Amino acid sequence: xxxxxxxxxxxxxxxxxxxxxxxxxxxxxxxxxxxxxxxxxxxxxxxxxxxxxxxxxxxxxxxxxxxxxxxxxxxxxxxxxxxxxxxxxxxxxxxxxxxxxxxxxxxxxxxxxxxxxxxxxxxxxxxxxxxxx
Numbered sequence: 001x002x003x004x005x006x007x008x009x010x011x012x013x014x015x016x017x018x019x020x021x022x023x024x025x026x027x028x029x030x031x032x033x034x035x036x037x038x039x040x041x042x043x044x045x046x047x048x049x050x051x052x053x054x055x056x057x058x059x060x061x062x063x064x065x066x067x068x069x070x071x072x073x074x075x076x077x078x079x080x081x082x083x084x085x086x087x088x089x090x091x092x093x094x095x096x097x098x099x100x101x102x103x104x105x106x107x108x109x110x111x112x113x114x115x116x117x118x119x120x121x122x123x124x125x126x127x128x129x130x131x132x133x
Contacts, residue, residue, distance in 0.1 A: 020105050022067045026060035029074050029112075032100035033063075036092045038084030040120030043077040062117075072107045079118040090114040 042062030062077040094112040101109050
C-alpha cells in the first residue's frame with residue numbers, strides 16, 4: 001500500500017481506496033477543541049506567534065497533525081479564557097479531540113498534546129473597545 005504525503009491511504013475491499021487528508025483531521029481537531037468551555041481560541045503556535053480566535057477562513061490554525069495509515073497524533077496551540085482551570089480545560093480538549101477524530105475517521109489517536117500559548121482577558125478587551133467608541 002502506497003503512502004502519499006499529507007494523506008491517509010487505506011484500502012477498502014475491492015472497491016478502491018479511501019483517502020483522508022491531514023487538513024481534514026486538523027479541521028476536526030480544531031473544531032472539537034474550540035467547542036470546549038474555557039477555550040478562547042487557537043494560537044498560531046511557535047511559528048505564527050499571533051493569537052486570534054478560530055475563524056471559518058482558517059480552521060487549521062493552531063493545529064498540527066501527523067497522520068499514518070491507522071494512527072494520528074495531534075498538537076494543539078490554544079488560548080484559554082482568564083479564570084479557567086487550565087488542567088481541566090486541557091483534559092477536556094484531549095478527550096473531545098480524540099473522540100471526534102476517532103469517530104469521524106476511524107483513526108486511532110495515540111496522543112493529543114495541548115500547548116497553552118496565552119490567556120484571553122475578555123473584560124480588558126471590552127473596556128478598550130468602549131474607550132475607542
